[in-house]
Amino acid sequence: MRDLRHKLDRTWMTASRLTPQSGGRCVMFISAREGEGTSSVAASFALMAARKSQKSTWLIDLDLRRNAMFAAFENGFVRDAGEPGRAFDASLKTDPIYTLTPPGVDRGSPNAANKLFTVHEIKKTRLLVSRFRNEEMRAGQRVQLRTQPEWWRTVRRAADWVVVDAPALSRSPAGLAMAAQMDGVIIVMEADSTGAEELIGLRREIETHGGTVVGIVMNRMGADARFADRLAG
Template sequence: MVDLNGEMGELWASLGAPAPGRPRVVQFIAARRGEGTSTVAREFARFAARRAGRKVWLVDLDLFASPQAAAIAADPEHYGELGTAVSASPDGSAFFTVQPPQQAPDGSTWPDARYLVAHAVGGQRWWVTRFRNDALRGRQAVHIVPSGDYWNALRKYADIIVVDAPAADRSQAGLTVAPFMDQTILVVAADQPDVRAPSLLRDAINGAGGRCAGLFFNRAQIQPPGFLKAILP
């Protein structure tokens, strides 16, 4: 594992710590697969919880794979043990919908929020979400919805909400939720010379009503050119 602690500290300082009573929702996304977005989002959440002492939720938009919960569970020495699954929705809202709705034995409809759980990571300071794929039945499909209800509900329980979006070349999830994020960080592998795709993604996010805070060069095997660059012209 590449140690990104230094970069996370610089990123935290650059974004600015949220003021008391002013929770922040920060999305991490890449234009292409393989840029290491999930690692960056996960390490930022860990830094915010352990080094900055904030209450953090790490929300995984890759619903079918839930890679964040799997990665944390695979490395308890680094992240901490995962706690028991609990509801990930404080008020019954969700950032997705499952269609067609599932009918319970008593004839009631399963609410979307029941498909999402959260695990405390190494205690109670930060949490990671996991989608319950096992609860899907038949031809049910999941769609991210353009609504701020879930994000506003989480603001009452966390200082920082870190959102890990799938790469834009395989999912529109990040663009769908972009208008409801306070900041979106574009992640690019440090050894990736072509920045045209991130530039196009920046324009798409801005056009959707989102706010790009900058570009994070993710260190793979070489020293990155910088931790956070001004958004591309």
């Protein structure tokens, strides 16, 4: 994962023009395939948002089993941000945005299964990064995301920005399930690699699921990250 903040000024300008449904702005980054740099773009954008936030910025990693965002900050993703701090319950007293199959966990209160999703304040910033507590799951148990509009409305009230890192569509449809909850969706593509048909197909999928695509980041990792403001057509 790389720090791309110095290359995302136009992305920031476009996202800042989004009109939130209520409360803080909510923007999602997604790609068609793995390895296109989506997590680098999302984390970098979230750091930019945190510096401008009066309340806080929440960085939500929808790839619950990997927790790649949390691991990146834990491993010193950027020099001017600290390590993740203590865990806070991210359930926000609402139904969780995930389900467990079979339900329940082995220990704790009857509601323990609803509190596996946490956020951690990144020291020296106003950024909170999500983590799913996979270690509390039973052997063979599965976790699946589900749409919970009330949770998204609640987190918007708690934060100035909600930045969502969705897994690539080739890996999981999780981003599509949450697209309708966003103010805008930004597609990340590896420049000179992802084909136009693939890009158009992803845009169509997002819009079919109620999302609004506001642009693309054409990403060359470590070389360039150019933003195309609002897709034509």
